[in-house]
Amino acid sequence: MPDQHPDQHLGATPDGHTHEHTHRPRALRLGVAGPVGTGKSSILATLCRELAGELAMAVVTNDIYTDEDARFLRSAGVLPTERIRAVETGACPHTAIRDDVSANLDAVEDLEEAYGPLDLVLVESGGDNLTATFSPALADAQLFCIDVAGGGDVARKGGPGITGADLLIINKTDLAPHVEVDVAAMVADASHARDGLPVLALSKHDSASVAELADWVRELLVRHRSGTHVPTDPGPMAPHSHSHDHGHDGS
Ligand SMILES: Nc1nc2c(ncn2[C@@H]2O[C@H](COP(=O)(O)OP(=O)(O)O)[C@@H](O)[C@H]2O)c(=O)[nH]1
Numbered sequence: 001m002p003d004q005h006p007d008q009h010l011g012a013t014p015d016g017h018t019h020e021h022t023h024r025p026r027a028l029r030l031g032v033a034g035p036v037g038t039g040k041s042s043i044l045a046t047l048c049r050e051l052a053g054e055l056a057m058a059v060v061t062n063d064i065y066t067d068e069d070a071r072f073l074r075s076a077g078v079l080p081t082e083r084i085r086a087v088e089t090g091a092c093p094h095t096a097i098r099d100d101v102s103a104n105l106d107a108v109e110d111l112e113e114a115y116g117p118l119d120l121v122l123v124e125s126g127g128d129n130l131t132a133t134f135s136p137a138l139a140d141a142q143l144f145c146i147d148v149a150g151g152g153d154v155a156r157k158g159g160p161g162i163t164g165a166d167l168l169i170i171n172k173t174d175l176a177p178h179v180e181v182d183v184a185a186m187v188a189d190a191s192h193a194r195d196g197l198p199v200l201a202l203s204k205h206d207s208a209s210v211a212e213l214a215d216w217v218r219e220l221l222v223r224h225r226s227g228t229h230v231p232t233d234p235g236p237m238a239p240h241s242h243s244h245d246h247g248h249d250g251s
Pocket residue numbers: 034035036037038039040041042043069127171172173174175202203204205
């Protein structure tokens with residue numbers, strides 16, 4: 001499986017001029033990762049609601065054992081149901097978005113073939129913990145989602161998604177007063193950990209924040225189409241921690 005997307009720059013000639021009538025690049029593939037329950041499916045629903053009127057979209061969900069997320073999104077009525085595909089990942093959800101992305105790539109390519117040309121394909125990871133990130137072979141860009149309900153210190157805990165995703169979302173800010181979290185401090189901690197990469201405080205009940213999210217995706221799509229967006233790898237999973245405290249013997 002090639003790591004690069006050779007069709008990425010088909011709209012541009014080597015000297016940088018674009019041709020109106022050549023292929024535009026294939027759809028932008030945007031991954032959404034983050035721990036279970038932080039609001040990934042809700043973000044997909046929000047993005048479909050905000051953007052499906054102007055962009056041709058499709059969705060791939062990754063669930064460990066079920067197609068729960070796909071069913072949630074179908075029932076939300078934000079996209080024609082056939083444009084929402086589920087990949088069942090089995091026991092290790094990060095494998096399917098990181099190490100062997102073939103099932104996900106198949107799902108994305110099937111959707112592009114059936115409903116293309118598409119502008120945007122959203123891929124939701126099967127959330128597990130703070131360590132799962134998308135391979136750049138699957139996602140051109142990725143959001144990482146944490147929420148205020150997980151506690152104000154989550155942003156300081158780091159991990160490749162928090163530090164290196166294209167956009168970090170601190171979700172459910174409407175709940176902050178109920179869980180005694182200072183959103184501004186959480187954003188500041190996150191920004192510090194990310195060295196200038198963007199952080200967005202989001203609530204599905206706050207339309208200004210939803211508009212900011214939609215605008216971020218629109219701008220990313222412009223960069224993807226012009227060939228100026230370079231997919232970056234936030235880094236591999238952090239090492240697994242072990243409950244036992246003796247060392248490994250050379251394995
Ligand atoms: N109060 C509040 N709840 C939210 C928000 N976003 C998602 N939720 C709720 O959080 C729960 C988990 O959301 P879901 O999108 O399924 O999370 P996922 O497991 O990361 O896909 C659901 O009950 C959502 O309704 C938000 O902005 N504010």
